[in-house]
Amino acid sequence: MDSKALPPVPDADCIRIVLIGDIVGKPGLRIVCESIPWLRQRLHAKIVIANAENAADGTGLRVKEFHRLRQAGVDAITLGDHIYRKKEIEEVLSADEPIVKPANFPKNAVGKTWCVVSGDSGYRVAVISLLGRVFMRPVDCPFAAADRVLDEIPADVVIRVVDFHAEATSDKQAMGHYLNGRVSAVLGTHTHVTTADEQILSKGTGFQCDVGMTGPYASILGREVAPVLAATINFEPAPFDVACDDVRQAMTWFDVDPATGTCKAIGRFQLTISQLQAWQREQQDLRRNL
Secondary structure, three states: OOOOOHHHHHHHHOEEEEEEOOEHHHHHHHHHHHHHHHHHHOOOOEEEEEEOOEEOOOOOHHHHHHHHHHHHHOEEEEEHHHOHHHHHHHHHOOOOOOOEOOOOOOOHHHHHHHHEEEEOOOOEEEEEEOOOOOOOOOOOOOOHHHHHHHHOOOOOOEEEEEEOHHHHOEEEEEEEHHOOOOOOOOEEEOOOOOOOOOOOOOOEEEOOOOEEEEEEEEEEEEEEEHHHHHHHHOHHHHOOEOOOEEEEEEEEEEEEEEOOOOEEEEEEEEEEHHHHHHHHHHHHHHHHHH
């Protein structure tokens, strides 16, 4: 569906889950933290999951950003190949918190391979992270890791969401079909570019190659344009600072039958900072007029 059109209200027998794409730096963190009330009211989200591996200045995640996201109302957090860029996050990864490492990382790597959250919905949702291998760092087989994790999750937790953090669309499509009918959704992250291929596969699994980026779109993958171009064209070394302008939140919503875990509807949406601020002003006006 049109990524600018609000989706219909979910059917009464479904719950809506939202996965927010890669959060980049302070601009991305800000819009996510401020958007949760909008997500609950306008998008009818019951469970909100966010990929936050670039939330700390564009690379990694710190403890303070984790707590900001949780306090704002994010139910679960996934990461990716930049998971350990900020060593302090190991403190959170080791604790009983709704945050997961890629399940195909080494066994002794810090973090859980899956978690279960319920939010305010009352329905239990398993959240899994996997890392792709095509054009990515060497890791264990994500397909074998998926099998192992699915065997570990209690059978009565039928809603299962996979964030597949991978580079190649072929890698992501292969995982989608491999898990078709075994999980509620396989949604890709990592490339920072939203793909227009959201669909429900033949056995009821929602799928999309990449949810996209949450952060400044007047950029190159969230970074200031000039230094990236200088480094690319002239090999000129420069820090790739996070950009500031045209902040948007990319997300994918999907409706799930809580009895079976089957995906019934799926779509993508981009929320701009100006849209969010307009809604916030409307809410303030409503409160003043009460």
